[in-house]
Amino acid sequence: MEFWLMQDTEKLQLPVPPPNYSIKRALDNTVIKVEGIGEVSFIGKSKLAEIPPIKTFFPNQIYTFCEYSDFPTPKECTDLIEKWRLSGKPIRYLVTDAINIECTIESFEHGEQDGTGDVYFSLELKEYRRIILEVVSPSISVTTKATKATTATKATVAQRPTKTVAKKYTVKAGDTLSAIAKKQYGDSSKYTLIASKNKLKNPNLIKVGQVLIL
Known part of the structure; x- marks a missing residue:
């Protein structure tokens, strides 16, 4: 199972995958107490998915459990995530055959622990939902005005007296x-x-x- 982080054309596969993954999805339901009935539930819209902190490390050397060998250095990895965090744009979080969603970076904590040069980190993500606005074309009102103008023109033409040619x-x-x-x-x-x-x-x-x- 592969863990990927990506933004636009930049991608980063975690060299050491976390031991597990999970994602929480819920609805924004409302419960109201009704006299004589009791509690009544109203089903709401979907909340943003919650992802538990991703905790693993960026290795400074090749270990047998690494997913691949030509991984970037720990500094390159942390610099890239910091760049994404400050970009003002979402990233995509992908776990093969399991998760594929756009997310915001809520927090990113990293540091060394054992003197090996490995950098341990904790990455908190939250689902990002894009808002699609419907654009109303102004051509409708223009067409209406044009139709009215045409009707008025026709009415004017109809009201004009016709000239009779003498026989x-x-x-x-x-x-x-x-x-x-x-x-x-x-x-x-x-x-x-x-x-x-x-x-x-x-x-x-x-x-x-x-x-x-x-």
């Missing part, structure tokens, strides 16, 4: 004003209307090729 007729040979009125309006008596529109003093005097407004 015209060119006098042909044999035409009379009453005959033209009969042909265009279906009523020969409306020749007076044609005379009025064209300001004809004498309705009987029209010429071939003359353009009349109907």
Whole structure:
């Protein structure tokens, strides 16, 4: 079983793994006393996982129980963890086939004990939970305004009066004003209307090729 600490592209496998590992997970449940019923439990959200202090040492020499032989020096190891602690960013704690979570470094205590150069340490970690904020796109309100503007434009266009193009007729040979009125309006008596529109003093005097407004 391997114990790893990592942040971004930097990784550190503990040369001497701790004798054991554990992780505590719990819910933030609430218990309320209700009159006539007694205690009632309400299930809450998950609390941050708690990890007991990791206690082992960074060896100054190769021992038979070391996980690998090309491990960094104790100072390199402690300097790296101190760098992570001060970075303001979480680290990842990984125990193969058991634990893989992001954590904050709550405390880091280390020092020599027996004159061998080995550095013993105690590392306290706590689960780190990322907050994902939902971003609301402002395009919704813009679309609404655009829709309203389009509707208003359409309403304005609909309210504008339409221009009527005057109908015209060119006098042909044999035409009379009453005959033209009969042909265009279906009523020969409306020749007076044609005379009025064209300001004809004498309705009987029209010429071939003359353009009349109907």
